Amino acid sequence: MRDNDGRKLDHKTLEVLRMRAIEQVAAGAHPEQVAVALGFHKNTVYGWLAKAREGGRDALKAKAVPGRPPRLSATQISRLYGLVAGVDPRQLSFEFALWTREMVREVIFREFGARLSAVSVGRLLRTMGMSPQRPLHRACQQNPEAVQAWKTERFPAIRAEAKKAGATVYFADEAGIRPDCHAGTTWAPVGRTPVVANTGARFSINMLSAVSAQGALRFMLHEGAVNAEVFVEFCKRLLADAPGPVFLIVDGHPSHRAKAVAAFVAGTQGRLRLFFLPGCSPQLNPDEWVWKNVKHDRIGKTGVTSKADLKSKAAGALRRLQKLPALVRGFFRDPNLTYITA
Template sequence: MIGPESLRAKKARGSDRKLSEAQLRELYALLVGADPRQLSFGFALWTRAMVGELIFRRFKIRVSVATVGRTLRMLGMSPQKPLYRAYQQNPEKVEKWKAETYPEIRRRAAQEGAEIFFADEAAIRTDFHSGTTWAPAGQTPVVEMTGARTSVMMISAVSPKGKLRFMVHDEGLKSEEFITFCRRLLDDTDGKVFLIVDGGRIHTSKMTRRFVQRTERLELFFLPPYSPELNPDEWVWKNVKRDRVGRQAVQSKITKSGQLRGAA
């Protein structure tokens, strides 16, 4: 039947809903407002089986895994990859950074003609890989790549306007390399640079502090501890490591020209 009559809601086949409206509201509040470990589960991520067990514990009602899935979708939920956050993070410091500290940095930058950059470091291994590929079911695909386990260290800075500066290094990054990067950043920037970093050792070392004190055009600002989500430069490394390099079959960290791949 075609026409307006066909659009009318029809009662779905199958058994009636087993949870009342009040029980559904309570279930939603438990799932959204609590970590599974707070409810005596052994894992930090909800599964349909765990939600089914929670329903039985709370309401003494047994439901199938399929019913749990339909119930969760009805509650407006979907399976998602969570963002992981360190439990040592201080929410009050994070909120103060958002509401007071960073707005003040922006105000000063505008007043003093400074450019803001967020900086971070990362390492990528030649044997790192990410992503998936299509293949016949039951036949695990094989991708040939180097078996050598070597690393390339990377440091970059990104501005709120999307300007990107980066440097790669063949060995571990120390204060000397961070200072070299800061010098290059200053050479490529007119006026002052307000550089926002985390409290890592190379950012707070005596050598780095002495360099900053002698450099009138550079000022460092520090993010709250354990708060990488406040640093947009984290997305640079996510793109490089997981979206780019991790999906390639790396043969060597050296190009045919003898240069590090991606070297500036």
């Protein structure tokens, strides 16, 4: 097939060329010369001229390509979107909480009486702007009213008070990492599952960190449980690095609410103040993104050989993130966290 073969073109482009061909012939060009110039057979151009004589220019316009009519109307597709988007399948009497193509297929038959294949359902879901995604899990004990009040009332007041006091607002959290934290995929021959060598020993490292909306990250590693004493040590280090007062926002972990912590905070004479997030609301804490970056994006894709190796990898991942303030600031662009910089 020639490089300038007109059969390679789409329908709209062909329509433009047909119009151009009859215009050039009408201007005095020979049909066979026009055919050569546009990359068509002479009989094709003569056919266009015949159609133009019989039906005018409208006869040369591109026509819709016929195909099987859709099984669902636009109204039905809109209703299906409302049934699937943001709805727990258990509300529609399904056993599982995650949508599958088979479940959507059943909803389509139940609601509209139409039978579609699983492949067709997948194609339909994509045309509706959906894709398979790993969901976030939220505690059912979360209080939506408290979350909304935190976003619209409590935190704006904390931010205003921090600005007045010249304080830095940090969000802090703790997380553990173990050698059996695995994430990611790799390429391998079909049917041959690749193997990554790791230690079989069981141990963990606890990490404490705090982030600010300006991109600052402070962290500490600890072997053993995180209690009030450990948290106080982290707070001391945080204060040592801060040029002024620190407003530290944490969750309701027992180590944060311990009497020893309260006594330490009182002894800082206002340099450190603690504020507590609503219960069961990790999505309000940008520090959760630190753990995703360190555990899932970094350590989970490596092989751990020993406790020292795990600690080294955790420290390396946190130091790397510490040198990327733009990435840390990007955590705050999570839709659940825009209240912080609004």
